[in-house]
Amino acid sequence: MDLRPELLPPPVSRERLDELSREIERVAELVELGPSEDADAAVAAFDAATGHDCTAWDFATYSGRRSTEEFAREVDRPSRPRVPDITRAELAEIVRRLLEGGEDADYYELLFQSNVA
Structure with a gap:
């Protein structure tokens, strides 16, 4: 995605x-x-x-x-990268990318944490 x-x-x-x-x-x-x-x-x-x-x-x-x-x-x-209209599908993709690792994994973790209560 x-x-x-x-x-x-x-x-x-x-x-x-x-x-x-x-x-x-x-x-x-x-x-x-x-x-x-x-x-x-x-x-x-x-x-x-x-x-x-x-x-x-x-x-x-x-x-x-x-x-x-x-x-x-x-x-x-x-x-604190907040995106107010983030969707469930986008969060799932962020988690997938986070679990993939790589140089942007820390950013995806922060993005996820910043957008989930």
């Missing part, structure tokens, strides 16, 4: 992935040094720029679960 464009993962350019990856690594290094005003400010600025609610913990632990590029792709996409 084809999904409507608003249900597909938004594309992320290589340039944007590289930019976000550099910033993630910079913030992670600040966090690694320990709690500080600089680390807190860097996390807050990152969240403001991406519209996400990352914490210092996210930067300290991301490398154990995913690559820097995967983290960058995640934060460049909407944090």
Whole structure:
């Protein structure tokens, strides 16, 4: 089944992935040094720029679960992709794509969670 464009993962350019990856690594290094005003400010600025609610913990632990590029792709996409008129058939297709895996599986999981009570 084809999904409507608003249900597909938004594309992320290589340039944007590289930019976000550099910033993630910079913030992670600040966090690694320990709690500080600089680390807190860097996390807050990152969240403001991406519209996400990352914490210092996210930067300290991301490398154990995913690559820097995967983290960058995640934060460049909407944090809560709500689609008010989503159908049951579309949700079933989202689950199918989620179970398939691949680089967009995290987005499909978030999309599903954001649209099911």
